[in-house]
Amino acid sequence: MYSFDFARPTTVADAVAALGQEDAQALGGGQTLIPTLKQRLASPSTLVSLSAIEEMKGVSADGGTLTIGGGTTHATVAAEAGAYPALAELASNIGDPAVRNRGTIGGSLANNDPSACYPSAALGTGATIVTNTREIAADDYFQGMFATALEEGEIVTAVRFPIPEKAAYIKFMQPASRFALTGVFVSKGADGVRVAVTGASNDGVFRWTEAEEALNGNFSADAVEGLAAPSGDDMINDLHGSGAYRAHLVKVLTKRAVAKANG
Structure with missing residues (x-):
């Protein structure tokens, strides 16, 4: 890896401010970014960890909608998304226990790996990706391999899934x-x-x-x-x-x- 500074903000506002630094990059669970750094395919000046932002964590059901915080781990989704069984089962089969306890739904959607599971759930349900500045329909969010509608410094704070029949x-x-x-x-x-x-x-x-x-x-x-x-x-x-x-x-x-x- 190259050397870099490390920031661990506790609020979305502080995270956005930290990401405003030159060459700063957000770090979710690190399941994709850390291997990328090890291979020297990325060299951010600052890594901004989102793991301490409690307002971006949790699962809640309200009527026909399931809302999941962007910093929620796969293991938490598997355990707490019972209102949407297909999504909970999807999360329970991502990687291994180490990956499920570190990786996050926001990190997966922000990275948009062509073989990741969550993008298919978001697109296949017509979910809404919520960021610190706006809401993006899944049909508009995914824009190609590793490409999304996210702008520089924009963070996935939550995902809203309409619960299907x-x-x-x-x-x-x-x-x-x-x-x-x-x-x-x-x-x-x-x-x-x-x-x-x-x-x-x-x-x-x-x-x-x-x-x-x-x-x-x-x-x-x-x-x-x-x-x-x-x-x-x-x-x-x-x-x-x-x-x-x-x-x-x-x-x-x-x-x-x-x-x-x-x-």
Whole structure:
């Protein structure tokens, strides 16, 4: 690693001020940033830890909405998001216990790793990402691999999930990293069906709109059977799996997620 200063503010306002320094970078749970620093792929002058900001932690349900603080760990989401079982189960299967007790939902969404699980839940539910300055719909938030609508110095303070009637997440796990080689989140709510795919595209998480249209008419695994899986040059092609393999997984996992959502 390169040398850097370290700040650990206790309020969002102080964190924003610290991030105003030149080359300062926010640190959530560090599950992505720390390895990046070790590989010398980033060299911030100051790391601003968000781990001491209590106002950014916690899970609460109000009516049909589940709100999760941006600094809430995966383990806490798994334990306390019972009002949204599919989301709690997703969190319980991220990484290993060490990762779940350090990684945060805000850090995951801010980083937008193309194989992370939370982006599919946010996009697949139509969540709202709340920052220190504004609210961003999930459809507008994710803008490509490792790219989001966040501006410099902007912090994910909370995420609001509308709780759907039915939902499920299925991922085909890459065994070494426990990231999703491909993962599909399906939900059925008042505004219809949403299908979000992670781990498959070079453009990051995306909605499979053809499947959504089919499932809006018939919310069963059979509705997906006749669809052509997403394909083309946009699909990730690496040593873990070809683009064609990932496209195949998208269809298979969507069917399984629908079946699981239906109980």
